[in-house]
Amino acid sequence: MDLLVAGAGPAGLATALHAARAGLDVAVWEQRAGTVDKACGEGLMPGAVAALAALGVHPPGHDLRGIRYVAGAHRADADFRAGPGRGVRRTALHTALREATLAAGVRVEQRTVRRVEQDDDGVVVDGTRTGHLAAADGLHSPIRRALGLHRPHRAQLRHGLRRHYRLAPWSDYVEVHWARDAEVYVTPVADDLVSVAVLTTARGPYDDHLAAFPALQERLAGVSTAGPVRGAGPLRQSASARTAGRVLLVGDAAGYVDALTGEGIALALAQASAAVRAVVSDDLTAYERDWWRITRRYRWLTRALLGATRTPPARASLVPAAQRLPWLFAAAVDALAHPART
Template identity: 60%
Template sequence: MIDLLVAGGGPAGLATAIHAALRGMEAVVVEPRPGPVDKACGEGVMPGGVRALAALGVGPAGHRLRGIRYVDGAHRAEAGFRDGTGLGVRRTVLSAALARRAADLGVRVVPGRVGEVRQGPDTVTAAGLRARWLVAADGLHSPVRRALGLELPDRRPRRYGLRRHYRVAPWSDFVEVHWSGGGEAYVTPVAEDLVGVAVLSGARRPYEAHLAHFPGLAARLGGGEAVNGVRGAGPLRQRVRGRVAGRVLLVGDAAGYVDALTGEGVSLALASAGAAVGCLWSGRPEAYERAWRRLSRRHRLMTEALVRFGCRRDTARLVVPAAARMPPVFAAAVHALQ
């Protein structure tokens, strides 16, 4: 019998399967899309995430990141990472590197969808396969989470993300977050001649219309060719009733999501993957809920606070000037999210 069935072949799902394989468990991943799997995201991995990838034996090619910089017109605030460097990496490159490592460890990837999940006292059956446990790593709008009744309504303003890449040499080895009254734009260098630009906002409008709210950034990109189409995601915030339902555990974005504003998505996905497998390995699946809350707590609190400020035009303009006036506070916040 399969030890662990994983729904979703993105970074969270592949990392879960790799963790399981490293512990001697048989893991099978079910993924409907051909690899490598892409997604609209900022593509910056914090130092903690880089270390987590290295522990899995994964070292994708990308662009070294030294810290975070906030920009709003003439106002700037920046803080370098204290504990190593981050990595700007295309999502497809990251997915491919994780897939290669999983294959090397004997993880099977089965094309298909999980569909109905049936649980018994000692097994779970999905996608025509029977396993001891199922980890749902099937993304922001997880079908498994929804089918298990684990979603909670959220009546707060919705936010969405759009991303595109430009063929231009990075002008910084910092992730730049450009602020405006209408949202934020994230610039992440992902190669020596390529930057990704992700826009987050509560407004539904075309990517170019969003970019017009950041004239300084638009001027920087003016000489660069857009090398792909716009990819979107959202609504971003996802509330979850719980992350353990019988023999099913939720990992990555499927476990709940606040916002992409602090750039911790990949790092949290890797951390939750390790925590879930660790709890299963020790025979204590019920401990995963508390473990998830502990490892995500700082991220959730800081992101909630920033989103509340950023979603209001009267306070969004105060974020960068305040950070510029209090460099130690900004540096401490960046350090806490590493």
């Protein structure tokens, strides 16, 4: 086997698809059975939509016109110039990617990676030999930790909570509602379903966080929900490197700042392509360089926004500033919408 992929989330399945297209013998191991769900905002930027289409993957969802910032009576809109984005339920995205992966002849097995050993010629994973291992095992990657690549953070960290509501979307925008200690991301994901995700440093039940957004809470009052509240976090995760020997970290396992800018899936897809190129050329140092280049804009912009909104006065001034400077807000959204360069 040329490549074993650990993890069947978007990053892992996209890596397997790129590997199959490159003619590699590839398999995917995923410890969870069936469709994999995850708490996320569920909005795909136009770049992510284009990258999925290039893989022949077209998940069903709701087209997104752009991004809208909301804070009380203030709002600012910015349309995507690179074509529409798409709100897609995470389960629908996983199903579409998994079907494409199986159709490409990739073996997907329900197995857990427990032991990784390496030599100059390959990797042995629980007794199975492969040329390379792509660790796409998520935000809290056990493989990243086992390889000694995990870097802990002591700063106050953010968490995410997501719930679906059964109602027709009232907007074709991803609405980002701002309050003192949290943001809420409202994403249409179907003609009769809306995803509402909270990002915050504060701990507490979902409904307590939603109470900080009275207008939104009133709109959702009495609306039936679809499925449980799902959580994720801490969101900030770092790795000292993206490779160790013949192992590559891909997607959230490679490091993550925050979901604030909504680029997670686009970045995962770009990393998947770069990882396979490095495997084909047997030059994993190229992947480390590509990772830094692919994620540079995301890291800079996300850290800048997090820093700029850390204090209550700065948070309160963000949306009025975007309203007063629409050209600047539009430029930032346009930068986010374009595909990450691979």
